[in-house]
Amino acid sequence: MANLKTQEKTKAQSMGLHTETLTGKTQQKFFNPDEAENFFYWGTHDVDFNKRTELDVKEMDCITANKEIDNLMSQGFGTIVIKNPQGKHSLGVGILNKLNLIFEGSLGYFGVGSIDGPVVRINGRVGWSCAENMMAGKVVIEKNAGSCFGAAIRGGDLICKGSVGARTGIDQKGGTIIIGGDAGAFTGFMMQRGRIIILGDVGINLGDSMYDGTLYIGGKIGSFGSDAVESPMTKSDIDWIERKLKVAEIGQGFDISKITKVVSGKKLWNYDALEPTEKKGAI
Amino acid sequence: MCGIAGLIHRGKSSNVGSELQGMLQALKHRGEDSTGYALYGDTDGKNFIMRFKVGENVGEGSSSIMEDVSVYDERKKIVDQHIAEIGAKVIKEERILPYSLRYEIEYEANDLLDFSQKVESIPGVEILSMGKSLEVIKDLGNAKVVCDRYNLDKLVGTHAIGHARMATESGVDIKSAHPFWGYPFSDVSVVHNGQLTNYWNNRRMLENKGMRFMSECDSELIAVYLAEKMRNGATLEEGMKESLTGLDGVFTYFVATKDSLGMAKDTMAAKPLVLYESDDLVAMGSEEIAIRSVLPQEIDTYDPFDGMVKVWQI
Numbered sequence: 001m002a003n004l005k006t007q008e009k010t011k012a013q014s015m016g017l018h019t020e021t022l023t024g025k026t027q028q029k030f031f032n033p034d035e036a037e038n039f040f041y042w043g044t045h046d047v048d049f050n051k052r053t054e055l056d057v058k059e060m061d062c063i064t065a066n067k068e069i070d071n072l073m074s075q076g077f078g079t080i081v082i083k084n085p086q087g088k089h090s091l092g093v094g095i096l097n098k099l100n101l102i103f104e105g106s107l108g109y110f111g112v113g114s115i116d117g118p119v120v121r122i123n124g125r126v127g128w129s130c131a132e133n134m135m136a137g138k139v140v141i142e143k144n145a146g147s148c149f150g151a152a153i154r155g156g157d158l159i160c161k162g163s164v165g166a167r168t169g170i171d172q173k174g175g176t177i178i179i180g181g182d183a184g185a186f187t188g189f190m191m192q193r194g195r196i197i198i199l200g201d202v203g204i205n206l207g208d209s210m211y212d213g214t215l216y217i218g219g220k221i222g223s224f225g226s227d228a229v230e231s232p233m234t235k236s237d238i239d240w241i242e243r244k245l246k247v248a249e250i251g252q253g254f255d256i257s258k259i260t261k262v263v264s265g266k267k268l269w270n271y272d273a274l275e276p277t278e279k280k281g282a283i
Numbered sequence: 284m285c286g287i288a289g290l291i292h293r294g295k296s297s298n299v300g301s302e303l304q305g306m307l308q309a310l311k312h313r314g315e316d317s318t319g320y321a322l323y324g325d326t327d328g329k330n331f332i333m334r335f336k337v338g339e340n341v342g343e344g345s346s347s348i349m350e351d352v353s354v355y356d357e358r359k360k361i362v363d364q365h366i367a368e369i370g371a372k373v374i375k376e377e378r379i380l381p382y383s384l385r386y387e388i389e390y391e392a393n394d395l396l397d398f399s400q401k402v403e404s405i406p407g408v409e410i411l412s413m414g415k416s417l418e419v420i421k422d423l424g425n426a427k428v429v430c431d432r433y434n435l436d437k438l439v440g441t442h443a444i445g446h447a448r449m450a451t452e453s454g455v456d457i458k459s460a461h462p463f464w465g466y467p468f469s470d471v472s473v474v475h476n477g478q479l480t481n482y483w484n485n486r487r488m489l490e491n492k493g494m495r496f497m498s499e500c501d502s503e504l505i506a507v508y509l510a511e512k513m514r515n516g517a518t519l520e521e522g523m524k525e526s527l528t529g530l531d532g533v534f535t536y537f538v539a540t541k542d543s544l545g546m547a548k549d550t551m552a553a554k555p556l557v558l559y560e561s562d563d564l565v566a567m568g569s570e571e572i573a574i575r576s577v578l579p580q581e582i583d584t585y586d587p588f589d590g591m592v593k594v595w596q597i
Contacts, residue, residue, distance in 0.1 A: 086579060087571035105581050108571050125584050127571055128555055144585040147552060165586035166552035185552050185589040203589055204550070 286310030300438030314449025319421030342455030
């Protein structure tokens with residue numbers, strides 16, 4: 001954000017962008033810190049982490065279980081332990097406030113999707129599309145995960161200590177995904193931003209059609225996907241990975257020098273390699 | 284969408300009818316147009332068990348028509364005649380529903396091609412399965428409905444595969460329901476979740492080689508494809524590995540024989556599968572909740588990777 005204070009035009013501005021005057025209905029909003037107290041995030045609760053409770057969902061369907069979690073948060077419980085999830089789908093979705101959420105067992109599809117802030121620990125396995133569209137927070141899975149792990153996440157740390165299926169980080173837009181084991185085919189497929197660390201092997205078509213973002217692979221690579229290319233590791237990469245692995249509680253003693261860094265070759269679309277006039281024409 | 288489930292007990296028998304019913308019922312949200320079971324029961328192995336139908340149960344989009352029961356009776360009589368003509372003997376017969384029958388047959392030949400062709404030469408008659416252990420039961424409705432209708436919950440055996448179907452590629456009827464028998468091989472059955480995009484090319488090629496198709500369901504191709512490979516000397520596992528390149532599309536499928544159970548997943552890994560393996564039990568399904576119906580305690584499961592083929596023995 002350093003360029004906000006500079007008087008020089010940014011590259012985009014010099015191309016004629018961001019200078020138009022918006023009229024009529026627009027989605028553009030500007031946050032004013034002076035009005036922070038008027039800011040209201042619908043569906044959130046003030047919770048106390050020291051206030052702890054347990055919820056057995058064995059006999060509940062996912063809608064009832066999620067409503068009950070919401071109800072507990074509204075009562076101020078900041079640490080909630082879910083018993084007997086037994087592979088049910090869509091548990092723990094849409095939590096938009098700080099919370100310690102612990103699942104004593106495995107989740108099915110779409111577990112803890114669209115969350116913004118909670119710290120989640122799953123002492124089991126998760127099915128397809130875990131933490132899809134996650135915006136912030138931390139999710140730790142103790143066992144394996146299914147395909148589409150962390151699909152389209154925007155932020156936060158998503159950690160699986162075991163292995164994951166195919167298309168991990170598909171359409172990822174931010175945040176960090178860290179895998180202690182192996183990953184399947186099409187890891188990082190069409191990712192746009194953010195970073196993925198895989199300590200084990202990955203399958204075929206790694207980073208296929210990725211727009212941006214970075215993949216760090218500790219093991220063997222099945223094959224590179226379209227426009228995914230190897231890039232040299234820098235010291236800041238190594239420092240960042242060391243820090244992240246510590247946060248993720250995995251990879252102790254892992255030899256980071258073995259890691260292959262993979263980024264987008266940016267040949268599929270009109271990226272910065274284009275001349276400004278060409279880019280303007282393309283836009 | 285469809286859901287598939289399977290399990291194999293290693294070194295012992297169990298109530299596989301009830302167990303598979305629980306697994307498939309847990310997947311009913313993936314489709315309940317029809318449900319099918321391929322159960323490998325404990326038998327003395329002397330006689331063949333033939334499950335067959337002499338008419339259809341018809342739902343939406345089917346090209347079949349409902350017929351009068353008298354038509355079924357007439358077809359059954361001709362089936363009996365043909366079985367006698369080919370030198371086989373019906374030891375026991377059960378008519379579970381007007382259109383669905385189960386025969387125990389004494390038949391010395393190992394090659395079931397002549398037998399099957401003779402029986403299926405009768406219009407409207409289809410053998411759902413034939414083998415010394417295998418019984419394929421499939422009909423419209425969810426897993427519980429079909430289980431109750433055919434009294435499957437007491438069946439004891441070693442392994443089973445099943446399918447909960449949401450009809451997409453073909454009509455809602457029994458002929459398009461899974462599992463498919465690996466005609467004309469004794470005790471071979473297949474269930475599939477996915478879509479095959481080179482169905483017609485493969486079907487034309489296999490029909491030219493004399494293979495038989497009973498429906499227009501793309502999943503039937505897998506059974507016929509594997510049967511043709513085995514006819515040419517390939518082992519089941521070899522045939523399954525060849526299918527990863529021979530079949531185009533997205534698929535996860537299970538195949539079972541008298542003493543084994545296998546799974547294959549396409550190279551895109553586009554269709555789901557969760558797998559649990561231990562020394563005495565392998566259970567797998569499209570979703571973990573299917574496995575949880577037989578193993579409610581906390582267990583370690585995983586998603587097989589793309590292009591994976593695995594086969595387990597009883």
